[in-house]
Amino acid sequence: MLVHWTDFGPELDEFERIFRDFDRLFNASTQPMEMAPRFDVTEEDDAWTVHALVPGLGPEDIEVSVKGDVLTISGRRTVEVPEGARALRRERPTLAFSRSLTLGADVDPDGITATVKHGVLRLRLPKRPERKPRMITVTAE
Amino acid sequence: MDTSVQTRQQHANGDLPVVSPPVDIYEITGEDRQGLALVADVPGARADGLTVRLDPGRNGHDVLFIEALASAGEGEQARSFRYRRAFVLNERVDQDNIRAELRHGELRIELPRAAEMRSRRIEVVEG
Numbered sequence: 731m732l733v734h735w736t737d738f739g740p741e742l743d744e745f746e747r748i749f750r751d752f753d754r755l756f757n758a759s760t761q762p763m764e765m766a767p768r769f770d771v772t773e774e775d776d777a778w779t780v781h782a783l784v785p786g787l788g789p790e791d792i793e794v795s796v797k798g799d800v801l802t803i804s805g806r807r808t809v810e811v812p813e814g815a816r817a818l819r820r821e822r823p824t825l826a827f828s829r830s831l832t833l834g835a836d837v838d839p840d841g842i843t844a845t846v847k848h849g850v851l852r853l854r855l856p857k858r859p860e861r862k863p864r865m866i867t868v869t870a871e
Numbered sequence: 872m873d874t875s876v877q878t879r880q881q882h883a884n885g886d887l888p889v890v891s892p893p894v895d896i897y898e899i900t901g902e903d904r905q906g907l908a909l910v911a912d913v914p915g916a917r918a919d920g921l922t923v924r925l926d927p928g929r930n931g932h933d934v935l936f937i938e939a940l941a942s943a944g945e946g947e948q949a950r951s952f953r954y955r956r957a958f959v960l961n962e963r964v965d966q967d968n969i970r971a972e973l974r975h976g977e978l979r980i981e982l983p984r985a986a987e988m989r990s991r992r993i994e995v996v997e998g
Contacts, residue, residue, distance in 0.1 A: 785912035785976035814901050821893035849914030849976015
């Protein structure tokens, strides 16, 4: 059965077919090496945000912890060949990561939140409210 | 230079960047279930922006198209993009029973083999 992919549609079918056997040889049995997702950090006015693409990971698969001023994010997704199935193509890697970030003094560790939705992990690291100058009223004695 | 390919791509993609997602494909050869199963990593994709389509290709080979709108990031860093891949199938698929499921950014598609393609065990009886 199967199969070739092309980003150009079926027009390359004939061409692709020639390479089918090579493709099977390279793709079918070997899984890509373990990979870690890329973490993007963005600064906003009131918070820092951290994003990562983590397909297959739900809330139960991701651990976020803060110890002192170090934030650690870790998770793992393994890809298994289902029982009774034969792999024809394996491109999805095992995802494994444990990343530590040192929090700046402006981050409020108690306010950190983490959500994962549709395979996208998002952390929000709120900044401490800026210390406003406090006016001290001088009273007459 | 062949510009027709480029034009077709732009037309199909709109103005969103296109990402080719990694895909695993399995052949299922059980007695009761036969066909293909396909799993794609499409983090950021939502079910309402998902297209799974089987088109008749040339020479009787169907083409499976997968397209998914996705977004990630926020604020000025927010970006939208489109996952897109196509596969030429070498075998007939039971079109009415294709199933697709999207969970945690993983897209799973089951393509049962068409009834006339299914292998079937024939009981041997003593004559």
